[in-house]
Amino acid sequence: MTDAGFIEIENVHFSRGDTDIFRGVSLSIPRGKVTAIMGPSGTGKTTLLKLIGGQLAPDSGRVIIDGQDVHQLSRKALFRLRKRMGMLFQSGALFSDLDVFENVAFPIRVHTDLPDAMVRDIVLLKLQAVGLRGARHLMTSELSGGMARRVALARAVALDPELILYDEPFVGQDPISMGVLVQLIKRLNQALSLTSVVVSHDIKETLSIADYLYLIADGEVVAHGTPQSLDVHDDPRVSQFMHGEPDGPVPFHYPAKSLYDDILSEDATIRVG
């Protein structure tokens, strides 16, 4: 094990059109730990995962995974690197033309020459780990949201990757499947000694599994530390987010002119009339 993080993000700038999404983000993700990247919606957390996965390229700065600069790799080398990563998408992103079994078998079939019997055993073990061995014959359209995400999780770990990227794993889940997912992520991380990156804004769940947190807002890392240290952080932006206060440095209102100008002034009445 080396001292440098498994993933090093160095001074990354990224913009979409005229909007700056990241203005010099640097962070380090240690090997074998669960690192959470949190922040209000729309701060580009998913974009950060796409930068790590090499689907997007930064305007400047570097993303280094295990010593390799992701955006300098050839297409072939990038695909080789991706075999060592798993990613859990917000929507699950299961292949709609395949059933549950074939979805989990997909990465194994395309990357290995294992005989069918062995593929079957691996898939059933992975499905057993997420509690859906009995659902192997269902089509993806027959799954509930929580089940789809568990199947996607089984698919993400099918090749025993070293790194898993979770994109909003808890969003839109009922309390039971939320609990199941928290458990699964924690257990998988310990059992397979994975490096996990969780992007989320569900504070309670994320705090319960993360070893280290980065808080992103306004295109920069505003704070980082262990869950305990962030909980008592004195930056008002951090405490607003961590404690879910509706108003604060991040305003409740989208920028607009004053309510009086918009509704009661003569201008407004004439326009509507």
Place this chain on the structure above:
Amino acid sequence: MPEHVSQSLARITRLGRRCCDVLEALGRAGLFLVQSAFSMPSREGFRLWLRQMHFVGVLSLAIVLVSGLFIGMVLALQGYTILVDFGAEQALGQMVALSLLRELAPVVAALLFAGRAGSALTAEIGLMKATEQLTSMEMIGVDPLRRVVAPRLWAGFISLPILTVGFSVVGIWGGYLVGVEWLGVFEGSYWSNMQANVTFIDDIGNGIIKSLVFAVVVTWIAVFQGYDLVPTSEGISRATTRTVVYSSLAVLGLDFVLTAVMFGGL
């Protein structure tokens, strides 16, 4: 700077930007075609291609053949009413066959194919993109260009020429039904006139070349529109419409050019 000058400058800038956008899209589409169509064939690829041949080709068979039958029948009916004025109704077989082989079969089959299979390809790939299936495939380390796009492209390239041949055959039979069975043209002259005046290379060959060109263009447009769309419900519906509109225009425009080269003595 006076206002009208700056306004016209802005207009020129917009026009330039629009041209750059179009060129960029063409470049993207060209790269896309090269990267996806020319990859090493594999056993898995063959299986995927076969599956797409079913969706793209076999399932288009009914609409193409039924249309072919009706077009052949209409051709015979219309042709007969004109030819009979000159006492030349024996030439009906030749007329039906040549119109179909040279012109109607490649063009109409391609238009039907764009509506039936092209729009389906766009919507399918677009939906895969919108539900992040393409992205997740990339993250698994599988190139969607090879896995999703290439089998569909090749299925389109190969199935449309076959459908076109089917269209012609059924059309000629439809012409026979109307001309010979119904209107009473002598059967011997229907077939022998056709046999004497249709040449394999000039007529059948050129028709097949046309349909090959249309197959590449229509499938390329359909698949690229699906792959390049904005992944929202509005984006998918617009891309599907664009597929049908662009393919139809491209087919009709190219048909003129190809006809001029093949039969116009250019």
